Amino acid sequence: MMHELAVTQEILSIVLAEAESNGAKRINKVRVKVGEMTAVVGDCVCFYFDIISRGTIAEGAEVEIENIPIEARCSACGKVYRASELDFLCPFCGGIGNLISGKELLVERIEIDQLGEGSGSKDP
Amino acid sequence: MEVKILRDVLATNEAIAKENERLFGEKKIFVLNLMASPGAGKTSFILRTIEGLRDDFKMAVVEGDIVSKVDAERIREQGVPAVQINTGGACHLDANMIKNSLALLDLDEIDFLIIENVGNLVCPAEFNLGETLRVMILSVPEGDDKPLKYPLMFTESHVLIVNKIDLLNQTDFDLERFKNVVRRLNSDMKVFELSCKSGEGVEDWIDWFKTRLISFRT
Ligand SMILES: Nc1nc2c(ncn2[C@@H]2O[C@H](COP(=O)(O)OP(=O)(O)O)[C@@H](O)[C@H]2O)c(=O)[nH]1
Ligand SMILES: [Mg+2]
Ligand SMILES: [Zn+2]
Numbered sequence: 302m303m304h305e306l307a308v309t310q311e312i313l314s315i316v317l318a319e320a321e322s323n324g325a326k327r328i329n330k331v332r333v334k335v336g337e338m339t340a341v342v343g344d345c346v347c348f349y350f351d352i353i354s355r356g357t358i359a360e361g362a363e364v365e366i367e368n369i370p371i372e373a374r375c376s377a378c379g380k381v382y383r384a385s386e387l388d389f390l391c392p393f394c395g396g397i398g399n400l401i402s403g404k405e406l407l408v409e410r411i412e413i414d415q416l417g418e419g420s421g422s423k424d425p
Numbered sequence: 426m427e428v429k430i431l432r433d434v435l436a437t438n439e440a441i442a443k444e445n446e447r448l449f450g451e452k453k454i455f456v457l458n459l460m461a462s463p464g465a466g467k468t469s470f471i472l473r474t475i476e477g478l479r480d481d482f483k484m485a486v487v488e489g490d491i492v493s494k495v496d497a498e499r500i501r502e503q504g505v506p507a508v509q510i511n512t513g514g515a516c517h518l519d520a521n522m523i524k525n526s527l528a529l530l531d532l533d534e535i536d537f538l539i540i541e542n543v544g545n546l547v548c549p550a551e552f553n554l555g556e557t558l559r560v561m562i563l564s565v566p567e568g569d570d571k572p573l574k575y576p577l578m579f580t581e582s583h584v585l586i587v588n589k590i591d592l593l594n595q596t597d598f599d600l601e602r603f604k605n606v607v608r609r610l611n612s613d614m615k616v617f618e619l620s621c622k623s624g625e626g627v628e629d630w631i632d633w634f635k636t637r638l639i640s641f642r643t
Binding site: 304307308311312315316319320323325333338339340341386387388389390397400404406407408409410411412413414415 | 426427428429430431432433434435437438515516517519547548550551572573575576577580606609610612
């Protein structure tokens with residue numbers, strides 16, 4: 302789907318800029334946090350990343366997606382609970398819940414090899 | 426080596442949206458981002474809104490729906506400036522597309538701007554455009570189970586238009602159950618039930634929007 306392509310392009314450009322400013326010659330891993338409220342399908346991101354990273358230092362990097370559950374805090378009793386996509390109401394008192402997580406779309410961190418460094422710690 | 430980044434993927438879009446917002450603020454333009462599935466009645470709703478407010482306000486439309494190129498034409502026929510955005514097949518409008526389209530409008534001649542987003546209930550909710558108000562339309566034939574499938578659209582919108590209520594008795598759409606679910610997701614959402622075809626309920630929307638526009642002006 303087009304949506305994940307746009308999102309993945311943005312992820313790639315963030316990752317490449319960070320890698321460059323850290324003197325990377327290769328990106329091995331990319332970790333992304335995706336809230337369950339977002340419409341972003343992790344598998345699509347991985348699929349597109351494989352394709353659009355070709356010819357860059359991120360080619361072949363593993364993309365790891367961490368899904369963030371939907372959580373809400375009750376505006377009446379203050380309890381925090383796991384909410385469903387269909388219902389944010391508090392399961393304890395029926396109060397109105399305010400979303401506190403689940404909308405994230407973050408590049409969390411990358412693992413890189415720096416220039417002048419071997420392609421892994423196993424190198425002699 | 427590990428590098429911590431913690432950057433919002435949508436940060437670039439958010440930054441441009443903020444620029445748009447600043448510009449709209451300067452020019453005192455109220456901006457409505459209209460989102461719905463294809464065929465839900467976005468263009469019909471815009472035409473009804475033009476009809477109801479044309480005597481009191483100057484308006485313009487940014488047309489992002491890729492399905493029908495005639496939409497911009499239908500709006501221009503009403504004497505309202507309309508810009509057609511070429512989305513290049515994207516499933517949503519982003520802040521940069523809006524920024525570029527603004528160059529084609531005389532911003533000093535506009536009280537409010539309606540943006541017809543791409544027909545899609547999934548993606549547009551994630552892309553801030555710098556708008557003042559997010560309005561979504563759900564039409565009766567789409568069924569009352571949509572909040573389950575597209576919760577973000579329901580939590581991000583300020584106003585929900587239930588369109589095509591003239592078809593209520595021809596479907597099993599349960600309006601009360603639907604509104605109940607919506608309330609549980611977004612208790613602040615303002616809901617209007619109307620028919621762009623018959624005009625039923627349109628006046629309530631126009632009155633409410635007019636009040637918003639007037640308080641925005643002052
Ligand atoms: N029955 C009925 N049809 C409507 C209503 N509003 C719009 N339509 C029809 O729905 C179709 C799609 O409308 P349009 O405004 O182009 O939808 P858009 O794709 O969301 O812009 C058109 O054939 C309209 O005439 C309504 O309130 N009732
Ligand atoms: Mg349309
Ligand atoms: Zn509670």
